[in-house]
Amino acid sequence: MGTKELQEQLTHEYKNVWGEIDEQETKLVMNFSEGYKAFLDAGKTERECAIEIKRIAEEKGYVDYKTLLGKELKPGTKVYAMNKDKAICLFIIGQEPIEKGMNIVGSHIDSPRIDLKPVPLYESSEMALLKTHYYGGIKKYQWVSTPLALHGVVITKDQKKVNIVIGEDDADPVLFITDILPHLAKDQYAKKIGEAIGGEDLNVLIGSIPHGDKDTKEKFKFNVLRLLNEKYGITEADLVTAELEIVPAGKAKDVGLDRGMVAAYGHDDRVCAYSSLIAILETENPTKTAVGMFMDKEEVGSQGNTGSQSTFFNDVVAELINLQVDNYSEIYMRRAMNNTKVLSADVGAAYDPNYAGAYEKMNSGYVGKGVQIVKYTGARGKGGCNDANAEFVAEVRHIFDENDVIWQTGELGKVDQGGGGTIAYLLANQNAEVVDCGVPVLCMHGTYEVISKADIYMAYKGYKAFLKY
Numbered sequence: 001m002g003t004k005e006l007q008e009q010l011t012h013e014y015k016n017v018w019g020e021i022d023e024q025e026t027k028l029v030m031n032f033s034e035g036y037k038a039f040l041d042a043g044k045t046e047r048e049c050a051i052e053i054k055r056i057a058e059e060k061g062y063v064d065y066k067t068l069l070g071k072e073l074k075p076g077t078k079v080y081a082m083n084k085d086k087a088i089c090l091f092i093i094g095q096e097p098i099e100k101g102m103n104i105v106g107s108h109i110d111s112p113r114i115d116l117k118p119v120p121l122y123e124s125s126e127m128a129l130l131k132t133h134y135y136g137g138i139k140k141y142q143w144v145s146t147p148l149a150l151h152g153v154v155i156t157k158d159q160k161k162v163n164i165v166i167g168e169d170d171a172d173p174v175l176f177i178t179d180i181l182p183h184l185a186k187d188q189y190a191k192k193i194g195e196a197i198g199g200e201d202l203n204v205l206i207g208s209i210p211h212g213d214k215d216t217k218e219k220f221k222f223n224v225l226r227l228l229n230e231k232y233g234i235t236e237a238d239l240v241t242a243e244l245e246i247v248p249a250g251k252a253k254d255v256g257l258d259r260g261m262v263a264a265y266g267h268d269d270r271v272c273a274y275s276s277l278i279a280i281l282e283t284e285n286p287t288k289t290a291v292g293m294f295m296d297k298e299e300v301g302s303q304g305n306t307g308s309q310s311t312f313f314n315d316v317v318a319e320l321i322n323l324q325v326d327n328y329s330e331i332y333m334r335r336a337m338n339n340t341k342v343l344s345a346d347v348g349a350a351y352d353p354n355y356a357g358a359y360e361k362m363n364s365g366y367v368g369k370g371v372q373i374v375k376y377t378g379a380r381g382k383g384g385c386n387d388a389n390a391e392f393v394a395e396v397r398h399i400f401d402e403n404d405v406i407w408q409t410g411e412l413g414k415v416d417q418g419g420g421g422t423i424a425y426l427l428a429n430q431n432a433e434v435v436d437c438g439v440p441v442l443c444m445h446g447t448y449e450v451i452s453k454a455d456i457y458m459a460y461k462g463y464k465a466f467l468k469y
Contacts, residue, residue: 014369014408017454018260021406032278032460033262033453037252039274040264044168044247045151046296046306049109049270050088053277053294054080057090060281065091065316073323076285081316086110086296086306089313090280091320092467094289098321099332101339104291104432105276105463106308106423107346108298111266112136112445114143114202114246116152120239121206123221128207130175132246133199136299140197142447143246144179148204152244154234162232167249174249176205204246248447255450261367262456267449269298272345272438275456279464289320290467298346298423308423314430340432341392343466344424345459347451348372349412350440358413365410365440367451370458372410373397374436377421386424388435396435396466403465406458410440437462 001009021029043049057080065079077093087109094102113135120130134140149167156162167174179197180188188196210219211226228234234242252264273294280292297307304310317336322328351364365372375393378385400407412420428434439459442450 014366015406016366016368017370017406017452017458018368021454029453029457030259032457035278036271036274036456037262037264039277040252040266040270041168043109043270044149044266045113045245046086046110047153047243048151049273050082050086050294050296053088053090053109053273054082056277057088057281062090065320068323069319071323073320079320081312083296083310083312084306087312088294089316090277090292090294091316092280092283092286092290093320094286096288097324098289098317099325099335099339100288101336101341102289102291102317103286103467103469104293104340104342104427105279105345105467106291106293106295106342106427107273107276107438108269108295108302108308108423109273110136110296110299111247111268111270112138112299114138114148114204116204116239116242116244116246118240120244121221121224121236123218126208126210126220127205128220128224130204130206130246131200132202132204134202135245137445139194139445140199140202141193143202144177144197146177146447147174147249148176148246149249150175150244151247152242154232154238154242154244156234156238156241160233162234162238164232164244175246177202178205260454261450261452263448263450265448267439267441267451268347268444269345269438271441271451271456272347272459275439275460276343276345276463279460280467282464283467286468288469292467293423295423302423302426308426337427337430337432340427340430341395341466342424342427342432342434343396343437343463344386344422344427344434345438345463346422346424346436347438347441347444348374348410348436349444350442350451351410352442358417360411360414363409363411364413365408367440367442368454369408369440370406370455371400371462372408372438372440372455374410374412374438377412377424377436379420380415384421384425386422386428386434386436388424389433392433393435396437399465399469400462403461405462405465406454407462408440 043052062078114132117131154162207224211223248265255261302308348365376385376387424434439455
């Protein structure tokens with residue numbers, strides 16, 4: 001064997017997807033992204049995503065698992081479990097009992113955003129504004145001087161749920177957070193970039209026309225309340241029991257003259273949610289029970305009754321096991337989790353040449369090189385990480401290679417630069433085998449993030465291969 005042949009045999013280089021797929025598969029890649037963009041536009045909040053996933057799943061024959069309680073749970077049965085309209089899990093019951101383990105692809109459907117405070121509406125300097133409290137790791141300076149939309153639900157005094165979306169339709173007005181002009185920004189320029197816009201400065205402009213005569217108090221605020229009441233039937237008191245979120249306005253758009261990428265709000269982590277959703281919808285009669293998890297609250301630590309630290313998922317699995325066995329006991333649930341394998345489907349950081357100093361080039365993910373396996377996350381000394389076992393990483397590698405899934409590896413930047421985590425450790429804490437596996441993203445946590453269409457398609461192929469394995 002010559003040196004060249006030996007070098008090719010011993011060395012490894014990750015391939016760019018576009019150079020490895022033919023014309024037919026290229027069309028599949030481009031078509032897949034159209035469905036994804038529609039999903040993004042329909043789901044700008046965790047509630048909207050969960051409800052959209054439920055709608056799509058029901059069209060494919062999934063039923064609420066509660067309708068099967070007390071009945072026989074047959075292999076191939078497709079069920080979903082919705083948790084407070086903010087998280088949802090899909091299950092295809094396997095040929096083997098759940099006690100033998102599950103194949104899970106777990107993502108999250110919440111994204112960094114700005115929430116309204118419980119008492120948000122006020123007026124100042126003859127304008128009506130909304131007070132806010134940001135959610136997750138945003139760069140606050142990105143949210144000023146950009147069109148914004150309001151999404152959410154209000155529960156009225158008579159317990160009526162009112163859905164609100166303002167700023168997405170072409171005929172809608174948008175909302176806005178102002179920034180100071182550069183001519184007067186001397187003090188702002190002197191601050192560090194993370195301090196230039198304060199959390200209490202993210203006040204949303206919502207009105208500027210007064211209503212009423214000279215004796216009317218707070219005429220600008222009152223006019224906004226009047227308009228909200230006319231359209232939605234809500235009052236100021238109802239805002240206290242509301243969940244209203246400020247998100248960037250506008251639809252997902254192709255990026256580049258070649259249309260190879262997508263810019264949108266919420267790729268983190270709806271790009272993995274959508275690709276795993278389509279993967280499980282196309283899975284039939286798996287050997288092990290296949291599961292798609294779409295969870296809330298990941299961006300703030302997964303706490304709360306809709307996050308991955310809640311008992312929701314285990315409660316549902318216990319109910320399903322109870323339909324399969326006589327004399328249910330906790331040991332069945334423990335066996336199930338011990339035998340479970342998981343792809344924690346969350347995005348990774350894509351190498352950005354504009355900020356090359358933050359990355360270690362040899363161990364970064366790249367746009368266009370496929371779905372990214374991240375053996376460990378965490379910060380600095382792997383703090384807070386899940387560190388996948390070599391045996392399981394090798395198993396995932398084998399699955400991907402056998403199914404023509406183009407994949408790569410990567411870390412979240414240089415070791416001492418920072419870091420982050422996913423829901424991986426929560427399932428690993430129950431003794432499941434878990435590895436992070438997702439799509440590399442440019443501008444992560446920005447108001448608009450960028451991904452490659454090739455990478456989301458390879459994520460879908462990888463998740464589908466894993467679920468049926």
